[in-house]
Amino acid sequence: MMQLKRRRSRPVIPMSSMSDIGFLLLIFIMLISLINQRHEVKIEYSEAKKLEQTQETDNLEIWVEKNGRMSVNGSFVNERELEGIIAETLSLKPGTRVHLIADRATPYKFVNGAVSILQRLQHRVVSFVVEEEK
Numbered sequence: 001m002m003q004l005k006r007r008r009s010r011p012v013i014p015m016s017s018m019s020d021i022g023f024l025l026l027i028f029i030m031l032i033s034l035i036n037q038r039h040e041v042k043i044e045y046s047e048a049k050k051l052e053q054t055q056e057t058d059n060l061e062i063w064v065e066k067n068g069r070m071s072v073n074g075s076f077v078n079e080r081e082l083e084g085i086i087a088e089t090l091s092l093k094p095g096t097r098v099h100l101i102a103d104r105a106t107p108y109k110f111v112n113g114a115v116s117i118l119q120r121l122q123h124r125v126v127s128f129v130v131e132e133e134k
Contacts, residue, residue, distance in 0.1 A: 064102040068110035083117045101129040
């Protein structure tokens with residue numbers, strides 16, 4: 001009986017598909033980085049003499065413009081929608097800090113609308129975002 005020896009061939013990795021995978025990963029990373037952008041409204045910040053730094057993550061930012069329009073995550077909302085957003089956010093993450101960001105020229109009655117919603121929901125972890133006095 002004749003014995004046959006098997007030859008083991010080395011595995012071959014096709015290099016042409018590696019460039020395709022690298023290109024797809026690059027597109028994926030670029031798309032993910034666009035999702036995490038912060039939506040800001042152009043405002044002139046109020047000033048304060050004493051400041052306290054807060055964490056930059058896990059915040060709910062409520063932007064109030066001079067004319068009273070409020071926005072959250074780049075979308076304009078009315079008071080009823082804002083209350084729903086706040087309630088939902090706090091039910092999912094109870095330790096969320098709410099940041100109220102208003103233009104210097106915004107009448108307090110517009111800021112008070114957001115504050116009264118927070119009072120109704122009994123949420124006390126609120127920051128008024130200001131600029132340090134120069």
